[in-house]
Amino acid sequence: xxxxxxxxxxxxxxxxxxxxxxxxxxxxxxxxxxxxxxxxxxxxxxxxxxxxxxxxxxxxxxxxxxxxxxxxxxxxxxxxxxxxxxxxxxxxxxxxxxxxxxxxxxxxxxxxxxxxxxxxxxxxxxxxxxxxxxxxxxxx
Numbered sequence: 001x002x003x004x005x006x007x008x009x010x011x012x013x014x015x016x017x018x019x020x021x022x023x024x025x026x027x028x029x030x031x032x033x034x035x036x037x038x039x040x041x042x043x044x045x046x047x048x049x050x051x052x053x054x055x056x057x058x059x060x061x062x063x064x065x066x067x068x069x070x071x072x073x074x075x076x077x078x079x080x081x082x083x084x085x086x087x088x089x090x091x092x093x094x095x096x097x098x099x100x101x102x103x104x105x106x107x108x109x110x111x112x113x114x115x116x117x118x119x120x121x122x123x124x125x126x127x128x129x130x131x132x133x134x135x136x137x138x139x140x
Contacts, residue, residue: 006107013054018117021065028069039109041070065116072108
């Protein structure tokens with residue numbers, strides 16, 4: 001299944017870096033709603049690294065976006081144990097959790113995209129440079 005995710009992500013390999021960041025954020029955010037956030041990060045980061053090497057984008061740039069986006073599941077109880085505890089204790093129907101999570105998810109996508117595309121450049125000045133070790137790495 002992860003190979004299929006990789007094939008999907010590689011469809012966007014020619015896109016500019018900010019667009020790739022947005023796609024990675026939305027893709028990881030959607031996956032995190034249906035699976036545990038640590039599992040999604042563990043499984044997807046190698047494939048996102050391959051996407052960044054194929055796109056000639058610094059791997060830290062896309063992997064930062066993926067890591068941040070997997071940290072914020074708001075919809076279903078499967079995303080994080082905290083959601084499962086709240087759902088079990090308060091007896092919130094999953095339908096209500098889905099509706100309540102739409103706003104925070106949209107805000108999270110916007111904030112993460114802004115953080116990665118703007119603030120990461122201020123913090124790590126070389127994040128826009130494609131690294132030599134990534135250029136020498138042949139992942140194909």
